Amino acid sequence: GENVEQHPSTLSVQEGDSAVIKCTYSDSASNYFPWYKQELGKGPQLIIDIRSNVGEKKDQRIAVTLNKTAKHFSLHITETQPEDSAVYFCAACDSWGKLQFGAGTQVVVTP
């Protein structure tokens, strides 16, 4: 089955700086890679996703890159704001259609 590793586990950034979270996956058949944001006391919510036929996708201050050869993908948040503080999860959809999640990254944006 799919195995997803996510780094770092915690990330502290100054407001206005960029944040980068990296994930690797093991199943070469995976072709859908979503990122979820989870705020305290709530369920995860999709913020951006990328499919394997695309190398990069951007949505305002959030971007995701995918390197299928190396089996890694990354989330980039630019001009971070306090409301970006949350836990972020990467995931990979395996060949059966099931999502395998990374362990999560706690992002703290300090003013």
Place this chain on the structure above:
Amino acid sequence: NAGVTQTPKFQVLKTGQSMTLQCAQDMNHEYMSWYRQDPGMGLRLIHYSVGAGITDQGEVPNGYNVSRSTTEDFPLRLLSAAPSQTSVYFCASSHPGQGGEQYFGPGTRLTVT
């Protein structure tokens, strides 16, 4: 649309008790799943269903049962609660196959004493 709803929000059980966590969705999604979330371990798949009458095990199925009699509902049953089942449980739904966004419910925080 209410999306994915879960009840209860909080529950405390004694070891050995049984209970059912409820999950419902109104988006006509065929795929539904249950995850548990523990500190430092992300979300782990317990059971999933690709449609009414069809269920299968995920990564951590022991101690849990599911059934899917309708498209809308996917209850999770704890047969005999154990302290190791203390966790936050999330239900999710999506259209099946690769590439379907999963919508998560608000979660149920379960404590087993």
